[in-house]
Amino acid sequence: VTYRQELDSLGRHLAVLSATPHQMDGPEMDVASAGFTATAQLLRRVHYDLVGSGPGIPLLIASLERPVPLLGRLLRDLPDLPQTASPSELLSTPSAGVAGAHWCAVIRSATLAAHYWDTADPDTKPRAAAVHTEIAQIAALAEGLAAVGQDLEGHLRAAGREWDSARLRTANLTALGIVASTARRAALSRVAGDVTQAANPSPSGPVADIRPIPPQLVLTILRPSQLADGLRRLDSLLRSADHLTPPHLRLVTRAVATAASESGRSLHAAGHLTPATEVLQHARLLTDVVRSAGGVASIWPGDQRPLAQAQQLHLHLASIRRANTVLDPRDAWAVAQALPAVTAALQDTTSRMIITRVWVQRSTDSEPLWQPTRRGVETPAVLHRLITAADHADQLRAAVTLDVIRCGETAEGKWCRVGEQGRRPRPGQTTPTGRPTPSTDGPRTASPTRPGPKR
Amino acid sequence: MINQRIPTQPEPRHLGRAARLLEAVLLGGPDTGLDTETCLAVAAALARLDDVHPPYPPRPHPAAPIAARDGIGQALRELTAAIAQARSAEEAIRVGLAARELHPQGHRP
Secondary structure, three states: OOHHHHHHHHHHHHHHHHHOOOOOOHHHHHHHHHHHHHHHHHHHHHHHHHHOOOOOOOOOHHHHHOHHHHHHHHHHHOOOOOOOOOHHHHHHOOOOOHHHHHHHHHHHHHHHHHHHHHOEOHHHOOOOHHHHHHHHHHHHHHHHHHHHHHHHHHHHHHOOOHHHHHHHHHOOHHHHHHHHHHHHHHHHHHHOOOHHHHHOOEOOEOOOOOOEOOOOOOOOOOOHHHHHHHHHHHHHHHHHOOOOOHHHHHHHHHHHHHHHHHHHHHHHHOOOHHHHHHHHHHHHHHHHHHHOOOOEEEOOOOOHHHHHHHHHHHHHHHHHHHOOOOOOHHHHHHHHHHHHHHHHHHHHHHHHHHHOOOEEEEOOOOOOOEEEOOOOOOOOHHHHHHHHHHHHHHHHHHHHHOOEEEOOOOOOOOEEEOHHHHOOOOOOOEOOOOOEOOOOOOOOOOOOOOOOOOO | OHHHHOOOOOOOHHHHHHHHHHHHHHOOOHHHOOOHHHHHHHHHHHHHHHOOOOOOOOOOOOOOOOOHHHHHHHHHHHHHHHHHOOOOHHHHHHHHHHHHHOOOOOOOO
16 A cells, blocks of 8 residues: 555545535544544645745735645644544444545545655655646645535534534635635646646556655664664654554563653652653553553564664663663753654554554454454554553653753752753843842753754 | 647546536436526536546537436436546546535535
8 A cells, every 4th residue: 555545545535525415423523523634634744745835825816826835825724623532543433324434534544645655755755747746636635625624514513513613614615625626727737738647647646656765774772872862763663664563562662661761760860850750650651551562463564673673772771770870861851852752653653553454452252352453343452551641742742841940959949941952041040930040059960952853 | 729739538437427417417408307506516517527637538419318317316326436436536536526516405414
């Protein structure tokens, strides 16, 4: 399965949803909201990569002269509808209606297409004339999304969900449909200059498919200062992995939990109590994930690279524990900053495995004993634990990216600015609490904040 | 002008059949159940189907009108099949939006 196939599948299901009137009940509206949001996120991402942010486009009729940047503006205005559960949880709940089944397929295709787009080799992404054809595809999907979004808005309003309905109404879906149609024609008129491509599209589609990035190498970790880089590489390897098996998930999560635990210990010892509490809490949540990873298996062998990277982390952390030492606060700080992205990658990859039905889980009350993780079968407990950890990762990210932290619980209550590449505060500089910073005897354990990994 | 420069290619089977059915519906009148609203809806759907890329060769003109209800029903089935066989997301959406025009009562509750 490739990006192009998933995009075509997304187009077909959106077309069926837009072609035929459907009735929807409450759970189906939840699935539809998730499908709408997933598709909007995919279109936003691809449009941004192809066109860029563009200049500020006012919403005027004259802007139709530049429909492609205007399409980007309207796509950015589309709301992310609130979701009652993660996409994989929604796909696991029974959906009796036809519309629910199509929206489930929309979630799946949009999620996978976004994954393939994000992990594609940049050299294989559309360039030159192919960009216009790709924009035409995106514009057509936006046109379809606007049509089904109008239907969804009506269903939400009829069901009394006024807030969600109002958010869709203010997104101006009618304008999105008109602009998308105009952008599609504009893009195709640019393509028509290439006679061969316009008249003889290949059977699989007019644009060559994108390819995934070449396999990345596993980083060898020789020093504690390389732990954060190892975690960032683990994030990248998890996201680009074809498959991840539950046993591998357990081992990888154990290594990440160990890194969090060591980081928390070091921060606590250095007096950074608030970040240390959050990091240690995160380690406990990851430990819950490790405990709940049983009862699930994969029908495909897993990608070995994330496991190999996790082994590198584990070996180095184990040596630190054997020596009964703690990490340097600077390294601990960098590890803490890398943790949220890795947890998010673990959750995204697990969701992807469940969406693609690669995993099977043990069923106690029905035959056969092992069933795919799909509709009608309860969502694996490991995913619930991962969602909890990923939710806490946002809290952790906020705790470890504050540029002012309290350093040490001394009687004087000393404060120190640790942002801006670790520059010490000037004497007399005040903190957000209004306290002046010490002029000479500031804490020496302050560590610089580093920018988080790019997502 | 573009049609003179760009060679045409065979139209997908279901798409061609649906377009011919809709053209045949438009040949009718009140006796075939073609009221003003239905006429506008069929014309809108046909316009969307004709908004094609790449261009297809001209279709043979239908010989006789057919009943609006039957013609639209058959065209909808052909369009559903065309969605399933679409060669790209853009083509599927275009066909889906054409079929949407054939539901003048609307999709919203």
